[in-house]
Amino acid sequence: MKAVIQRVTYAKVNVDNKDIAAIDHGIAALIGLEPFDTFENCKKLIDKMIKLRIFSDDKDHMNLSLCDIEGDLLLISQFTLAGSTKRGLRPSFDGAMRPDEASVLFAKLVEYAKEKYPKVQQGQFGADMKVSLLNDGPVTFILEA
Secondary structure (H helix, E strand, C coil): CEEEEEEEEEEEEEECCEEEEEECCEEEEEEECCCCCCHHHHHHHHHHHHHCCCEECCCCCEEECHHHHCCEEEEEECHHHHCECCCCCCCECCCCCCHHHHHHHHHHHHHHHHHHCCCEEECCCCCCCEEEEEEEEEEEEEEEC
16 A cells, blocks of 8 residues: 655646545545555555645654544545556556555544544546645645555
C-alpha cells in the first residue's frame, strides 16, 4: 500500500462537474492498493497519517499532527500509485489490487478513518475524478504500509 500525502490549505474532488468532497486545512491523501495489502495495513496507514507531525507549531517547526490542528482528511483512491514504469513507455498496473477487491478494502479504510477521526471526506472509487488542491509548503510525503 502506498499513499502520497500532502499538507493542503484546501482540496476538493469533482466528478461529472459536481464537487463531491471538499476540505480546508489538512491532508489530501492519494491511496494506492496492492494485491497483498490487508485491513491491518490500512489501519496502520491511517493511524500514522492522522498522527504524523507535519504541521507547523508557533515556532514554525513541524511538530503538530492532523489531530493537533483539528484539520481535515481527504482520502482518494488512486490505483496508478501501484503502477510500474520500469520497462517501456507505457505503465504496467499488474502491481495494483484488482478493482473489485480494492473497492472493498478502500471502503473499509475510509470507514476505519471515520471511526478514528471525525473530519474525513473521500473521493469516489473508480470514478474519473478531478482533484484540485493548494499544497501548503509544499509538504508532500510518501507513506508505505
